[in-house]
Amino acid sequence: MILIHPPIGKRRRIPLTPLIDVIFILVMFFLLSSTFGIWRPLDVALGSGEATGISDTSAAKGVPAVLINFRAGPGNAQPRLVVNGKNVPLTKLVEELDNLAEAGAASAVLIPDATIDFQQVVRVLDVAKTSRLKRVSLKLD
Numbered sequence: 001m002i003l004i005h006p007p008i009g010k011r012r013r014i015p016l017t018p019l020i021d022v023i024f025i026l027v028m029f030f031l032l033s034s035t036f037g038i039w040r041p042l043d044v045a046l047g048s049g050e051a052t053g054i055s056d057t058s059a060a061k062g063v064p065a066v067l068i069n070f071r072a073g074p075g076n077a078q079p080r081l082v083v084n085g086k087n088v089p090l091t092k093l094v095e096e097l098d099n100l101a102e103a104g105a106a107s108a109v110l111i112p113d114a115t116i117d118f119q120q121v122v123r124v125l126d127v128a129k130t131s132r133l134k135r136v137s138l139k140l141d
Contacts, residue, residue, distance in 0.1 A: 065084075065105070066083065066084060066097065066100050066105045066107065066108035066109070066133065067083070067084055067108070067109055067111065068081060068082070068083050068093075068108055068109065068110045068111070068124070068128065069081070069082040069083075069111050069112075069113075070082075070110060070111070070112040070113060070116055070120070070121060070124055071113050071116075072113045072115045072116060079113070079116055079120060081093060081124065083096050083097070083100075084100070090123075090124065090127060093124070093127050093128060093131075094127060094128070094130055094131045097128060097131035097132070097133055098131050098132050100133070101131060101132040101133050102132075105133060106133065106134045106135065107133060107134055107135035107136070107137065108128060108133050108135070108136045108137070109136075109137050109138075109139050110124060110125060110128065110136065110137065110138050110139065111139045111141075112124075112138075112140070114141075121138065125138060
């Protein structure tokens with residue numbers, strides 16, 4: 001008896017180029033559609049005197065005005081926060097601003113030194129915005 005073996009078919013290779021293209025498109029889609037940071041608006045008043053965020057009517061009613069000075073420390077020390085003349089560490093800033101909000105304050109103005117790094121100013125603004133004050137503004141001269 002004669003055995004005839006069926007011919008072995010040629011194996012086709014799977015093309016990888018379309019697969020790589022699809023994966024690349026998916027990676028680009030997820031990179032471009034994801035959010036890496038939360039963008040929040042900051043109130044900034046440039047110049048002197050006009051837009052400080054505190055109205056004259058609030059000062060006339062006896063509502064405490066909140067002034068936050070961000071000063072450079074002596075030498076290479078950490079910058080200091082001074083809230084209405086009182087030294088306050090950054091960890092206690094929200095507590096101090098909440099106490100002032102309970103006393104009737106509605107807004108605050110942050111005035112940084114010219115030598116302070118702007119990233120630190122933004123960090124202080126972010127912390128201050130978590131307080132119960134309605135408005136926290138930045139005043140630059």
